[in-house]
Amino acid sequence: MSQQPAYPMLLSPFTLAGKRLRNRVVHASMTTRMGQNTRVTDRLIQYYANRARGGAALIVTEPLSMARHQEIAYKIRAWNDENVDDLKRWADAVESADCRLLAQIQDPGRGRHTPGRLSDPIGASAQPDDLSWTVPRALRVDEIEKMTAEFADASARVQRCGFSGVEISCGHGHLFHQFLSPWSNLREDQYGGDVAGRTRFVAEIIAAVRAACGREFIVGLKLPGDDGAAGSIDARQAAAIALALTRDGTVDYLCFAQGSHARSLEMHVPDGHAPRATYMPLIRELRASLPGIPVVALGRITDPAEAEGILVRGDAELIGLGRPLVTDPAWVTKAASDRAHDIRYCVACNSCWGLNATGQPLACDNNPRVAEVDELDYRPPRASVRRRVVVIGTGVAGLEAAWVAAARGHNVTVFGRSQEVGGKTRLRASLPGGEALSSVYDYQYAAALRAGAKFELGVEAAIDDVLSLRPDAAILATGSSMIGPRWLPEAVRAEGWVLDLPAAMCGLAHVRGRQPGTAVIFDMDHSEGTYACAERLHALFDRVVIVTPRHTIADETAMVTRQGILRRISRAAIEVMYLSEPRWTERMEQDALEIEHVYTGVRTAIEAVAFLAYSTPRAPVDALLAPLRAAGIDTRAIGDCLSARNLMAATAEGHAAGHAV
Template sequence: MKYPNLFSPIKINDMMVRNRIVATPIGQKFFDKSLGGPGIVIAGSVIAEPGKSSFASSDEPYAFSKYEVEQTRQRILIARQAGAKASIEIVHAGQYARVKDFAKGPSGFIRNDGVEVKEMTEEMMEETLRWYEQTAFDAKDIGFDMIFMHFGHGWLPAQFLSPFFNKRTDKYGGSLENRARFPLMILERVRKAVGANFPIDMRISATEWIEGGIEFEDVLAFIKMAEPLIDMVQISCGLDMEREANVHMVTTNFSEHVPNAKYAKIVKENVHIPVAVVGAIMNPDEAEQLISDGVADMVALGRALVADPEWPKKAREGRPEDIVPCIRCLQCYHISTNHRNVGCSVNPRYSNESWIPRKLEKADIKKRIVVIGAGPAGLQAALVADKRGHKVILFEKNSFLGGELHYVAMEYYKSDIKAFLDYLKVQLKKSKVEVHLNTEATPELVKKIMPDAVIIAVGANPVIPHIPGIGKQHVISFYDAIEHMDKIGQNVVIIGGGTIGAEIGLELSLLQQKNVTIIELGGEIAAQGNMLYKIALRQKMQQASTLNTMLKTTCQEIKEDVVVVKTSDGEEKFIKADTVIIATGLKPNKSVAESFYGIVPETFMIGDCIKPRKIMEAVMEGYTIASNL
C-alpha cells in the first residue's frame, strides 16, 4: 500500500476507526465525503443552547428536539454509509451568537450591531452547562459514535480561555487556571453525560493570530488539564469572526501547507491521547508524512474533501494523481463571498448537489465534439465530454496547455494552481481526447471536420492601455513578467493593481527585494478578489518593505527611466522604472469566439471569452455544458 500509515486503524477510547482521516464539518455538507472513505465523518454541527448559541440564526432549532431529531438521525446514517464513524460538532458561539435579546460571554459589552453581551454569572453558566450536558447525552442517545467539542476559533469555551475575550477579574478570569475553569466544567459535564467509554474529541486553536490572544504555552497547558476528560484533540489555529485572524484559520495561497503541524508535534509529545491536525493538508503525501513522522495520529481534512470528496478512496487505491487538488481560493467559504457566490473552483457539484449528479453518465448518443482552447474551461469541457463517451478533438494555438493557468502556475504563491494544472494535464493524458497543440482553429478547419458540437474556450487577451511610451523596450506584459522574472530590473512599476499585478509586485518585492510601485486607477488593490483573499494579500504585502501602492492614480506617460503618474489630487509624480509591467486586465476574445457560430447548431462559448472571471466559472461552464451534450 502506498500510504500504510494513513490507512492503518486507530482506536479512540472504545471505538475502532479504519483509517487516520477525519472529514471536518465544513459547510454542513457531508454526503459525498461519507462515500469517499474517511475514517470519521463529522456530520455538521449542532448548537449547544437554543436561542443563545447559534452563529447563524437566533431561530436555529435544537437538533434533538421533537421535530428535528429524525433529520439529525439521518446524519448518522449518511455518515456511516461507507464505513466511517459518525461524529457531530457541538458548538456555542457565545458573544457572537445571533440572539433575540442578549448574548452570553465571559465579559460584558455592547456589540457593533447593538446587541448586549452579558458577562455570564454562575447561574447563567449553570444554564449553559445543563445544555451542553443535554446535547452530549442526546447525541450519544440517538446513535452518534463520538462527539466533537469545538473549543477553538473564538467560540464560547475559547472566549473564556483567551485574554483577548476574557477581561474578568473574578475566579473565571486572569490566570490560566481561572480562565480554564468554565471550559473544564463544560468537559466535566459532557463526560458525565456520555460516560467513560464514549469518545470525545476537542478542537482548539494553538494560536489565535491576534494581538492579545492566548499563547500556545497556555493552550498546551489547557490541553493537559483537559486530557483526562477527552479522548482526542484536534489542533487548529486562528479565529472565525475576527477576520484578520480568520485567514490563518482557513489559509489562502499566501500561507504554507500544513501550518499547524509544528504545534501538533509539541502537543503529541506532551499528551497520551491521539492528536489530530487540521489546516491545509493538501495531498496524501503530506498526510502520510505527518503520521509516519509522529507529528499527529490523524489528519483532519476540510477543503481538500470539498475539492475532491473521493480523496481518501483515491489515496487508498494508490492514485493520488487523480485527486482534484484544492486551490485554497476560499470560494467555498460563505464569509469570503458574502453568501453571493459560494461554490468550489474545482468541484462544480459543491453547493450544487441538488442538480449536479455525483457521477457522470455515459451519453445515449455519442457525438463528435470540437473544443477550441485548452485553458481551464476548455480542458474541463474536453475531459467531461470524453468521460461521457464522446469523440473529442481539442485545439490549442499555443505549444502548452492551461491558457492563463500556464502563467499563473509559475508564480511563487500559486503552487496550488500549479497542482491543479498538473492534475488536468494528467487527466488529459489518461483520456482519449485527441489533442492538437500549436494549432489555431479556424472556422474553415471546423467546417472540414463538421462536428456535432463546438465548444469555444478561446479565453481573453491582455488589455493594452493607450499610454504614451507603452511601446518602449523596457515595457512588458504580465505574461512576460511571470515567465522571465530574472530579466526584470531593480526598479519596477506595475500598471494595474488587480490580483495579477498585486501578486507579481508582491513576489518581486518580498522575494527578490526589488523596488516595486503598483499604480492602480481604482480605490483598492485586487478589487476582484474575495474578502478573505484581500485580507491575506494585504497582510502579506505589509511584509514587503520595498513595495509601494498608489491608488486612484493614473499613468500619464512612460519614459526611458521614469513613469509619469497623476494622483487623485492632481499632483504629478515621477517614479523611477527600469522595467514597466502592464497588468491592466483582460479583454474577452469575443470576435474570434463568435466567428465559429453558424457552422453547427450546437455551439457554445465558455470561460473568459465571454467575460474574464474566476477559475470557478470556467470550470463550472466547461463541466455543465459538456455534461449536457
C-alpha cells in the same frame, strides 16, 4: 500473499471511546450552509454521506445549534426534538457507511468576519472583537450554567439519534476561545483570571457532556495552538490550556487550530503561500507536553504520502482533512486503491471559505459536483449518440469540458494556442503561492487523454481549422483579455510598450537576476493573481509600486486571502498609491510616470520606471463565436470567454458544457 496497502498507517484502524475507526482519516468540520430554516436537508445529508462512502473514518459536522440562543437559519437545530427524525436520517446515512459522525459544539460569541456588527453579541468580557469591533455583553454566570446544560442536553439528543460523539470547537476566535484567551477574557469571577479560571467554562461543558452521554461517546476538543494575536494564546499558553483540559482523561482526542478573529484569521486556513502541513511544527511542540491523548493533525495536509509520513513519525494518531475532502470525497478510497494520482487535489485557494463568508453554500474550484448524488469518484454517463466535438482553448474551462465530453464517448479535438495546457492558470501556478494550482489542469489534461481526446497544441484555431473537422458541436473557451485603461494612449498600447500584466509577466518568465529601476502595476483587478505578480516583481526590481483608483487593494478576495496579501505586501515594502491613476505625459521619455489623485487632482511622479503594466477588467475573446454559429455549428462559450470571472466559474461551466454537448 496479500499486497501491502500503499499507506499502511493511514489505512490502519484506530479506536476512540470504544468505537472503531476503520482508518485514520477525520473529515474536519466545514460549514456547508446546506441547512435551511434550521432543518436538515437532503443535500446536506448527501454531502456527508458522500464523504463517508468515500472512506473517511470519522466526520465532524459543521457547528449545530446546540443551545436555544443559537437560532441561525443555516445551522441545524439540535437543542430540541423538532429535528430528531432528520438527525436520525443524517446519522444513519453516515454511520451505515462505517463512519463515525460527531456533532460540533461551537458558538461565535462576539466574532464576526463580514461587514457590520452583531446586534446581540455575547462574550467573556465587554471587549471589542478584533475584526468587526463588535462589543459583546459579558455572559452572566447563570447564563454560562444554562448554556452548559443545554450543550449537554443537545449532546444526549444527538447520541439518541445515532451520532457517535461531539467535538467542542474552541478555536478561531469564537466564544470558547474568547474565554480561554487572556486578551479577551478580563473577568474577575471564577471564569476568568488564571488558566484554571479561563478554562472553567470549557471544562464544565466537557464534564456535563460526559455525564449526560457516558464513556462510550466520543468527546473531541479543538483548541487554539497559536492564535497569532498579541497578548493572547501562544504555544506556551496553548500547552497549559490543553493540559488543564485533558489531564483528567475525559477528552478522547485533541486537535489544534491557529488564528483568531483578528489580523491572524488567515492562519486558520493556510493558503498556497503557507508551507505544506503548515501546523506540524507547532503540533509536534505541543504534543511533547501532552503524552497519552490522541492528536488529530490539521493544516494544509493534502496528499496521502504527507499524511502517512506524519503518522509513521508518530507526530499524530489521526489526520484531519477539511478542504481536501470537499475537493475529492473519494480521497481515501483512491489512496487505498493506489490511485493517489487520480485525486482531485485541494489547491488551498480558500474560495470555499469566501463563499461561506458571503452566505453561499459550500462549493469548490476543483470539484464542480459538491453534494451531488453521483459526486463520489464521478464518471460521466455515456452519451446516447456519439458526436464530433471541437473545444477551442486549453485553459481550465476548456480542459474540463474536453475531459467530460471525451469521457462521455464523444470524438473530441482540442485546439490550444500554446504548446502547454493550463491557460492563464498556468501562469498563476508559476507565481508565488500558486504552485498547487497546476494540479487542476494536470488532472484535467490526464483525464482527457485517458478518455481519448486529441490535442492540437501550438495552433491558434481559425474558423477553417474548426470547420474542417465537421463538428457537431463546438465549445469556445478562448478566455478573456484585459481592457486597456483610458489613461494609456492607444498608440502606445498598440506598439506594445505597455502590456497587460499577464503578458508582461510572461515576458519576464526567464529573467532571474536583479533589475534596476521601478516596476509599476496599475491595479483595477483586485484579484489575488495581481499581488502574486507584485511579489514576483519585488524579487526582480529595486522598487515596486501598485497604483489603484480604489481606497484599498484586494477588494475582490476573501478576507482570509486579503489579510495574507496585505501582510506580504507590507512586509516586502511594496508601495501602494491609493485613490490614484497614472497620467501619460512627455515625462515618460525620461522614465517618469505621473500619478494623479482621483479626488484632489494633485500629481506626483514615480521615477526610474523600468516596468509598467496594467491589470484591469477583462473582455471576452470570442471572435470565433459568431462565425461558428453562422456556419450552423452548435456553439457555446464558457468561462472567461462568456464573462470574465474566476477559477470556480471556469471549472463549473466547463463541466456543464461537457455534459451538454
